Amino acid sequence: AVEAAATDAAAAAATPDRDRQMSYAAALLIRCEALIYTGEYEESESLAARAVELYEQLRGRDSVECAGALHLRASCLQGQGRVEEALPLYREALAVRQEALGATHRHTTATITHLAMQLSYEGQHAEAEGLYRQVLEAHQRNLGASHNLTAQAVSNLAGCLHELGKLVEAEVLYRRALDVYSDTVGPRHRQVAFTLVGLAAVVREGGDLEAAEELYRRALDVCRTALGPKHPHAQMTLGALRDLLKERGKGEEADALEL
Known part of the structure; x- marks a missing residue:
């Protein structure tokens, strides 16, 4: 169904109609997400890059739609181990999402989490810690302390603190996440x-x-x-x-x- 949607949208993209171009870009991202799920990062990255181009032309580089495409392209690059290319795209997507959606919106926190993971992978744990704390605060406010996404944020922060040698706080947080998961x-x-x-x-x-x-x-x-x-x-x-x-x-x- 995803492939069919992308094919139909590709045909529609041949017309100058703005709505159809927008639909085509959206279909590209749907297909991109499906490919990411199956680990086909190179093909998915080319689709995400095309979606970025389209949204930039149609809505502007600082649009929410373009930010979503940038986030997905960064995820594709991340999957290929191309960290140096992924980081600036995550940062760009984050800046747009924070401005347009707010710091606690789920799309914003998703980008923050991905950026923090990349920074941790690069050994930049101090910056990652601040980002993980930001996500945790947002989830606690919006979802509550006993939500699965909050538990995931707690666990992510615990892992980062472990890398920083903050073992006491890391242990407390891991046990907290464990309690939530066991209940939910x-x-x-x-x-x-x-x-x-x-x-x-x-x-x-x-x-x-x-x-x-x-x-x-x-x-x-x-x-x-x-x-x-x-x-x-x-x-x-x-x-x-x-x-x-x-x-x-x-x-x-x-x-x-x-x-």
Whole structure:
């Protein structure tokens, strides 16, 4: 259905009609999102770039529509590991969205989150921390403390604080996110597994290896059912638990451990 919409819109784009051109640009972004979901970043990036061109011509570079296309193009570049190209596009999209939609709008916070993730990936954790806090504040105000998106913002901030060595606050936040997820999506959900792994890493770095082992075991148990044995996160969790067991002198148990 998405491909058909893009094809129909492409035909419409041959006319000078502004509304049809706008529909074509929107269809390009729908197709782009579908390709991002399947990991086809190069093709999706070319579609997003074309949408940026169209919206810039039709609505202006500082329009909300163009900002949305810029955000998607940055996501495509991010997926290809082209961080230096993605960052300025995220910043540009963010500036427009903050001005037009406000700092707490869901589209604005989505761009802030993506920008923060890229900055963290580049090791710029201090700037990322400020952005993650901004998103958390917005979600708490708009959605409440017990919403899943708020829990995700809490978890993102916790991961950033871990990188900055702020272990005490990171642990508190991971436990807070874990409580929300356990109540909203249940204790066997993949988000619970992700959060348990983050918490285990913080606890391990803090020196409590016994508690960290228990957390990794819980995470691995959830991974088995929520993700399956072949999922990269399940494999990563298995590896982390094996490393910890060996560190604790449980080499034989570590070698025998399987998903």
